[in-house]
Amino acid sequence: MVEVTGVDLEKYEREWMPKVLKARQDVIDSMAKEYMLPEDKMPSPDRLNVLKLPYEAGTMSDKELTITETPAYLLVEKMAKGELTAKETLIAYLKRATIAHQILNCSTGFLIESAMARAEELDKYYAETGKVVGPLHGVPMSVKEHLYIKGEKCNAGFVAWIDRVAPFDNLQVSIMKKAGAIFFVRTNEPQSLMHPDTDNNIWGMCKNGNNLNLSSGGSSGGEGALVGFRGSPLGIGTDIGGSIRFPAAFNGCYGFRPTALRSSLLGCNAAGVGQITVLPAEGPLAQSAEDLELYMKVYSDGEPWRYDSSLAAMPWREAKLPSKLKFGIMWEDGIVAPTPPVKRGLKTVAEKLKAAGHEVVDFEATMAAELWETASKSYFADNGKADIEALAESGEPWLELTKYALGYAEPLSVEEQWRLNGNRDMARQLWLEKMNTEGIDFIICPSYLSVAPPQKKIFYWSYTAMFNVLDMPSSIFPTGLYVDPKIDTWDASYKPRSEQEKVEHSYYSPEVTVEAPITLQLVGRRFMDEDVIAATKIVSSL
């Protein structure tokens, strides 16, 4: 258990605050004034759901609104037919992303100049050749701040790293660029990257467009908020415990955490180098399951294993699923049961799957407590030293969720770490054997024990982190349902089974979380990423 240490407010104010203020000003300066929501169109202070603001702003044409509600794969189709230019697509998204940022604080900087230049280049190429440059021709893309964009600053949520400059493009970014994507905006993330929420001392709290009181999730919260607002068709996040999936889930969009050994993180800034028990993954947030697939296929076709020695050399396969699938519904993890809207989501999807002719059975989580123990103790098995040093360098205050995360830090012995690694490997094997024995193709389970909780009130990582430890590919998909205070109340018989469950459930109330999207998680076998995405498409089409 680590105590708060190294905070030096005097030094922080004197030496670092000027840099922080500069960083904030840089974001403002990066925005185009003409795309901004006019003062008189700002939402009233008591308004919670701001997703329709782009319709009220007066800055976006009908065509632009339509563009920003078109999945990436269709945008490319239209550009290939000459029905859309890269530039008008970019402008539409720039407008919507600008509004998103004004209200949600989701961006750490727009890249208008380079994006516009690239869009014009692509339009010129198309005009001259009648062809697109690649499968992402003209798709505007967003990217989490700590992923390298060559020449841009990159701080991973640490004030002390505020002047670090990325020496090259992140590998996934560079593959997307080659395929024609245009990176136009970078997105917010929490201090240390280790919150399932998004707040830091540089840019502050990122909000959720479905309900401004709620968490945008984290650590890819800027992505979640932006993609959920349809301010970006496709974004890139990272996930070591749920950091792609919390934001996708809370903001009601799609997200995918690939198998770690298929996912390159080459070119990123983060503490914790050398922690290999639970590996991070980098992957997409999107507005459709088809776009998750498009992203993963483009990425894999870039043959990242030729450049990143950490990767299994696995080309993207075409998924071939049987027409009748067997889904295991994991109703809960056995420790903290989900709240009423999540249960409603699970029931609804189970019914739809049955109605579509699939088999649906219950699936019981195995070793959930051991999986969380492995994750929570391994993240900071250096007793949090890497993070603590990065915080102490500037003397910045620790945010509450940093204290919470580092609270799991303890100085493990290697012997203890081996025990956890052994548990990890045993759990991986037991889950595989269980799926094989029961003939389960995919697991559907909560994304989180609840829908988006209030900001800063998110502590329970188990539903996502277990699949990081198991290293099973998992997607988040919206059910199309939203919290309805009239329906999503606790049963009369409800009684928390433990103090932990009581505390976790106390953050949910149907009134506070009104209109929060209900999303679920779909999980498949390790390395079978193609199948997970194919199944996500099936479930999403019901």
Add this chain to the structure above:
Amino acid sequence: MVEVTGVDLEKYEREWMPKVLKARQDVIDSMAKEYMLPEDKMPSPDRLNVLKLPYEAGTMSDKELTITETPAYLLVEKMAKGELTAKETLIAYLKRATIAHQILNCSTGFLIESAMARAEELDKYYAETGKVVGPLHGVPMSVKEHLYIKGEKCNAGFVAWIDRVAPFDNLQVSIMKKAGAIFFVRTNEPQSLMHPDTDNNIWGMCKNGNNLNLSSGGSSGGEGALVGFRGSPLGIGTDIGGSIRFPAAFNGCYGFRPTALRSSLLGCNAAGVGQITVLPAEGPLAQSAEDLELYMKVYSDGEPWRYDSSLAAMPWREAKLPSKLKFGIMWEDGIVAPTPPVKRGLKTVAEKLKAAGHEVVDFEATMAAELWETASKSYFADNGKADIEALAESGEPWLELTKYALGYAEPLSVEEQWRLNGNRDMARQLWLEKMNTEGIDFIICPSYLSVAPPQKKIFYWSYTAMFNVLDMPSSIFPTGLYVDPKIDTWDASYKPRSEQEKVEHSYYSPEVTVEAPITLQLVGRRFMDEDVIAATKIVSSL
């Protein structure tokens, strides 16, 4: 630095020696008397090279001698044509393996009954259908002791584990069985499995048939000695620092260490569960490069990833190499240069490759010292506890090479382990980038700093262990050359560059190591196992 501890000779003699004697008797009892080398054919005590004994024994027919010098893939071809039966093939190998064991002490038990039954079954199947059951139909196979054979005892070189019984077949074993292989003999391994030599308190020292004074290598030394003697066409070993490659190299056969994440170890007995920095791999020893390929293809076609959650789901590809390849010759690791015969081997192969139209350039090892530091400190990062406990349970004496290996043990902090993990990952990336930048297809380098050293005199793991840390697939291939005391002497100008080099080189003398085979190592990119084996076939065909 761990001191010898837990030795209790009194307890060991009283409680454990009876079990040890029983285990030794079991091996004798498992042999067929009629296949044994007659007393009067035993080699004279001063004879070093015993490889031709099968020709002198009088127990083997010409056909049987031919069978035992036929690669596995050709054996299957002949059986498919009805030119050979499984039973006569098995008997030929049983005879040769029996002689091997009498002289080399390479076996921990023969499986005659089950093997004979299976051979008869296969012959019956062929007689009835005219077909083989699979691509290994009737191929007799050997397997390292610590790999599970259901119902058989399995002790991993620890006296304390002498009564452990394997609950199921090792996954690779079971795949081979399904393909038609017949497991007929199990093979010797060192105490703790962590020697590059093969000696233990149960069965004792395994010798090298090329020269009885020399090491058979380890830890798959029983396999190396047996396959090198042609007492088995194809065997299975394991390798975490060179344990397939030392034995293949020292006994002059072929060996292959696959990329760890493609190689299942499901079903084996070993200390060190939870050590994940340097992963072990299980793979073949064989009499030809074609048989390495046959093994790996059969194994991969068994889709082991469906059963073993640790594996990347990578089917075996057909290697497609360009006709002109670029080989980097890594003449040394920068720490201990190889001895004269190894240099001669490298020069010879480099010349042959050039003559065959390939490009050959020098290749410099990077981070060799850090790679060995990572390996040596990670193996026993629990301060050797797992091994020490397994030794102390019986009170058995520690062999010298156990003391040496555990001498690397120190209680690492997780922070220190993270630093080593970081070095590992940096080295993997630097090697990949170096190969990419220099356009190198494959590296050819020493298998070991020398040819087979005298027994117990083998301490330097760097040339093999670096590729375990880098996790680059690597094969051992014979050059067809043998130590010649007239040629393989030090240059007049020779001067060791360091005390370490002086000590290591002192174990080599052309007189002592006379007739030792000169073998080399061929290394390729991580996960590109198919290419490494294809290149091994090319190099072997020159």
